[in-house]
Amino acid sequence: MDDGPWSTQTDIAPVATRTYFSQNTFDLLINDNLAIYMGDRWRPSLLGSSRYIWFPLSWSTGIPQIVHTDVWSVDLSSGTYIAADGISYEAESGAISGSATILSDTSFSRGKAVGYLGVFLSMTNTSAAK
Numbered sequence: 001m002d003d004g005p006w007s008t009q010t011d012i013a014p015v016a017t018r019t020y021f022s023q024n025t026f027d028l029l030i031n032d033n034l035a036i037y038m039g040d041r042w043r044p045s046l047l048g049s050s051r052y053i054w055f056p057l058s059w060s061t062g063i064p065q066i067v068h069t070d071v072w073s074v075d076l077s078s079g080t081y082i083a084a085d086g087i088s089y090e091a092e093s094g095a096i097s098g099s100a101t102i103l104s105d106t107s108f109s110r111g112k113a114v115g116y117l118g119v120f121l122s123m124t125n126t127s128a129a130k
Helices: 015-021
Strands: 023-031 034-041 051-058 072-075 080-083 101-104 112-115
Touching: 015 034, 051 072, 051 080
Parallel strands: none
Antiparallel strands: 023 034, 034 051, 072 080, 101 112
16 A cells, blocks of 8 residues: 555536536546546436546646546547647537527536437537637
């Protein structure tokens, strides 16, 4: 057993995001400075709609932090992650149908998100806004 040194646990994401509405399932260690945060978002009343999220977990600042990025990949040869560049489209700027609805919360990007997409519902993004 390792005798330390040990330190106090810190938050791995901004408190308001509640680890991006997930709970930690597993951290896949890539090297001493990078892991993949594997979290799950479960809905007790609709378990079939539960989802997993994977984000880079970086120690580049000296403490582990989730890197919130939509599209990324791991470069195993260099032991780093690569976040894709490009335009981010906000889902709530699109046209929604069925029982899909706009949700509001300060932890969402720009305070809004699209929720309750379910089956046979859609969201079509017609916006080019970042």
